[in-house]
Amino acid sequence: MNRSPVQVRFSALMDANKTVKKTFPVLQMGCVACAMRIEKTIKKQAGVINVSVNFATATATVEYQSAIISPQDMRDAVQDAGYDMITDEDDEDHSSGIKNILWAALLSLPVFVIGMFFMDMPYANVIMWVFSTPVLFLWGRKFFLNAWKQAKHHAVTMDTLVALSTSAAYMFSVFNTLFPRFWTERGVHPHVYFEAAAVIITFILLGRFLEEKAKARTSLAIKKLMGLQPKTVTVVNCEDGKVSHAQISVEKITAGTVILAHPGEKIAADGTVVEGSSYVDESMLSGEPVPVAKQQGDKVFAGAINQKGSFVYEAVKTGKNTLLAQIISMVQDAQNTKAPVQKLVDRIIGIFVPAVMGIAVLSFVVWLIFGGDRGFTNGLLAFVTTLIIACPCALGLATPAAIIAGTGKCAEKGILVKDAESIEMAKKINAIALDKTGTLTEGRPTVTDILWLNDDNSKKNILYSLEKHSEHPLAEAITDYFDGLSPVTIEDFESLTGEGIKGMIDGQLYYAGNHNLLLKNNISVGEHLVEEVNRLSKQLKTVIWFADERDVIAIIAIADKIRETSKTAVRQFQSANIEVYMLTGDNEATASAIAASLGIGNYKAGMLPQEKAIFVKQLQSEGKVVAMVGDGINDSAALAQADLSIAMGKGSDIAIDVANMTIISPDLTKIMEAINLSARTVRTIRQNLFWAFIYNFIGIPVAAGILYPFTGFLLNPMIAGIAMALSSVSVIGNSLRSFFIH
Numbered sequence: 001m002n003r004s005p006v007q008v009r010f011s012a013l014m015d016a017n018k019t020v021k022k023t024f025p026v027l028q029m030g031c032v033a034c035a036m037r038i039e040k041t042i043k044k045q046a047g048v049i050n051v052s053v054n055f056a057t058a059t060a061t062v063e064y065q066s067a068i069i070s071p072q073d074m075r076d077a078v079q080d081a082g083y084d085m086i087t088d089e090d091d092e093d094h095s096s097g098i099k100n101i102l103w104a105a106l107l108s109l110p111v112f113v114i115g116m117f118f119m120d121m122p123y124a125n126v127i128m129w130v131f132s133t134p135v136l137f138l139w140g141r142k143f144f145l146n147a148w149k150q151a152k153h154h155a156v157t158m159d160t161l162v163a164l165s166t167s168a169a170y171m172f173s174v175f176n177t178l179f180p181r182f183w184t185e186r187g188v189h190p191h192v193y194f195e196a197a198a199v200i201i202t203f204i205l206l207g208r209f210l211e212e213k214a215k216a217r218t219s220l221a222i223k224k225l226m227g228l229q230p231k232t233v234t235v236v237n238c239e240d241g242k243v244s245h246a247q248i249s250v251e252k253i254t255a256g257t258v259i260l261a262h263p264g265e266k267i268a269a270d271g272t273v274v275e276g277s278s279y280v281d282e283s284m285l286s287g288e289p290v291p292v293a294k295q296q297g298d299k300v301f302a303g304a305i306n307q308k309g310s311f312v313y314e315a316v317k318t319g320k321n322t323l324l325a326q327i328i329s330m331v332q333d334a335q336n337t338k339a340p341v342q343k344l345v346d347r348i349i350g351i352f353v354p355a356v357m358g359i360a361v362l363s364f365v366v367w368l369i370f371g372g373d374r375g376f377t378n379g380l381l382a383f384v385t386t387l388i389i390a391c392p393c394a395l396g397l398a399t400p401a402a403i404i405a406g407t408g409k410c411a412e413k414g415i416l417v418k419d420a421e422s423i424e425m426a427k428k429i430n431a432i433a434l435d436k437t438g439t440l441t442e443g444r445p446t447v448t449d450i451l452w453l454n455d456d457n458s459k460k461n462i463l464y465s466l467e468k469h470s471e472h473p474l475a476e477a478i479t480d481y482f483d484g485l486s487p488v489t490i491e492d493f494e495s496l497t498g499e500g501i502k503g504m505i506d507g508q509l510y511y512a513g514n515h516n517l518l519l520k521n522n523i524s525v526g527e528h529l530v531e532e533v534n535r536l537s538k539q540l541k542t543v544i545w546f547a548d549e550r551d552v553i554a555i556i557a558i559a560d561k562i563r564e565t566s567k568t569a570v571r572q573f574q575s576a577n578i579e580v581y582m583l584t585g586d587n588e589a590t591a592s593a594i595a596a597s598l599g600i601g602n603y604k605a606g607m608l609p610q611e612k613a614i615f616v617k618q619l620q621s622e623g624k625v626v627a628m629v630g631d632g633i634n635d636s637a638a639l640a641q642a643d644l645s646i647a648m649g650k651g652s653d654i655a656i657d658v659a660n661m662t663i664i665s666p667d668l669t670k671i672m673e674a675i676n677l678s679a680r681t682v683r684t685i686r687q688n689l690f691w692a693f694i695y696n697f698i699g700i701p702v703a704a705g706i707l708y709p710f711t712g713f714l715l716n717p718m719i720a721g722i723a724m725a726l727s728s729v730s731v732i733g734n735s736l737r738s739f740f741i742h
Contacts, residue, residue: 019049021063024071027084028146029055033157033353034083037150041081042074054400060085082149101205104139107131108198115195125177128194136170140201156353164357165387166200169193169717172380191377193384196717200388203722229303229324230266233259236312257315261306269315270322273298278309323664348395356390356700363704378705378714385703389720394695394727398688401735406681409739414664415674422660425644426678428625432573432671433616433638435630436584436594439648439668441560443631445474447481448541449557451532459553461485462505463546466512469493470501474542477558500544509549523547529555540593562597569668570598576672579624583612583638612638629671646671677739684738688731695727 029035035055042051042060047068053060062074071087078085111128118124137144140162147163150156173192175182180190230250236258237244245260250268253259259268267280279291282304291307294300300313303324319325360383367379403420410417417423437443450457464482467475469490490503499520500513511517515533518525525545529552533543541557573580582603584591591605604615612628616638619626628635628642639645639659647659648666663670703720707713 018066019063020066021061022071023059023061024074025086026053026058026060026078027086028142029058029083033350034159036350037081037155037157038078038083041077045069045074045077048074055397057400057404081153082146098209100139101202101209104135104198104202104205107135108195108202111135111195111198115192125173125192125194128192129174129177132170132194132198135198135201136166140166140205143201143204156357161353161356161387161390162200162204165384165717166197168380169197169384173197193381193717196384200717204724230268233268234262236260251319253315253318255315255318258312259315260310260312262310263306263308265306267300267302267304267306267313269302270317271300271313271315273300273311273313276309276311278311279307281305281307352390352395356387359700359704360386367705378708381714381717382703382705385715385717385720386700388717389699389703389715389724390696394692394731395689397728397731398692399685401732402681402684402688402738405735405739406677406684410674410677413670413673413677415670415677416662416664418660422644423678423681425625425660426627426675427682429578429627429644429675431579431581431619431624432627432629433581433583433612433619433642435612435635436582436586436591437560438631439629440566440582440594440598441562442666443560445477445542445558445560447477447556448559449536450554452554453552457554461488462510463512463554465490465505466493466501466503466510469503470495474544474558478544478556511547512544515545518545518547518552521549523550523552525552537589538593540590540597562594563666563668565667565669567598569671570600572669572672574599576675581615581619583607583615609635609637613641616641629668646674680738684735688734691734692727692731695723699723
């Protein structure tokens, strides 16, 4: 069918406005200033809506209009700025890094030994010159190439500092090797610093290698999750009444594929057990260490590990739609976001490198003026050492390293965090609002008691058949209880809103519902039954009356059981001075009884979804930082309103989409774990920032020579190189210590 010009223009407009969000690996970043440079470069491109470059993960997360700009366009811009961005995972090559370090170390060793112990041996300077040249300009060439590319764009990064400092030491040494008389005629010994230049390059290469390894360690949780995905599966085929098995790759699984799970195998897709039974280890998904029993009709999830039994399951969700894939995606997204404190750090780093270059030049000038005979030499050393010791990388890694480690640890515990801001927010919570059904309770009503009058249960088929016709949530509990009975024919079935149901069977009218239904139809209720019902009600059970036109036949007690962990979780919140509120649509009596049993003093009954959101807003107006915990669609408005929204993972997709955090298991004590991990993450960020600032605050003045007038101490450039390399590694090491070293 031909489209009109208006339709064509509208379609083109819609395509132009279509946004895509992708994460790309970024290469050749030497420091956080590089990340900021790449972020600005991509952000300037037409069609780019938002971009976040994470130095710790070496990735760029870009939201862009695919009709205006392509990944290759962005890559071209990044390459023009002196870096590279991978749009195809197969392009990346990691093999050269360790070779560069080994060659640089091999050639630097004789330079170091001669420079430190055999300076007076024949041709010492020439030998050091020969050995140090390939270290700088072959194995360390990327520092100079990147610095030149940045200079063309009027930008400076850590590579600029390395290139300036080592080239200054190298050129000064070359001059002194070729023209030593220039200094000897002036009564100054012509020192050379080939060993400093070569060893600095080697140590920075080694430091960055260790930094990459440490950064990879912080993302270990992601790698573990990815390792849960199997490569092949055994599918079950049934043709012409014959059952056969075949091995296929996991990529070929589609919804409806029937799969056999052998003992010890990983589940390949989210699905439903259709035959057999076993215990399944879901610990990597939910954080729960105890294997879960699975039998016909139960759900299984990709990434879980089957234990000793075998079973057959039908795939429902595959590939990127599985719970495991969503967990991996959510953790990656969280690790690529920036915490609010990082924005301040980024602004500091933006002026850090130019400021360091200014200090280095100033120190050289001061030495030149006031340094006497050794003013030039010491000034050059101070210039080189100041440039080398300054490390914006430690500052830039302080926050993302802690965030990556923290979110990874949360994932191990079955806690999914949507973004870095949520990590910071969780520790500030001082009030928590808890939905009742499905959160504090199991959300699945079950029959707990049945009292048949005169012990006559001959009419259980009638009760089962009546409830089979009802759409009330409690009806399902009764039909599940009597599952397997044969239904009988019901005539004139009617649902009585707010009261119950009725229907005609073999000319006899039967009722199932509440006490008001019986009173309204003049059905006699004995006092002993009323007492029994009161007793059951005090146990937080809902009672259904089953009767014919004259007498009560049975009373059925139904309860939505309180989760075993709910009372413990409430006590944990209260011990942490977090005010606890229970919100429910249930009646006052039920709400009061459940709140009392859990030790919750503040509760609201009979609440509509919008009223829950209004209540959260009211708490916020009182100055409280509020977390909302829920699992259903009716909680989504309150979740959106809260400062921190937490969804229970067994709940609705809408609640999970809205939430800042998702608890995969129904265990409420995980919330306190999340709050504690949040506090630990924030504490680690502060520790990292403190040490990074202190390192630079002390190191830069010492490198400039501030101690020399008092102690005669001038920092060796090689020591500065070691310190700079270790500063970044120490920040990442502290993050790993906080979360992964026990």
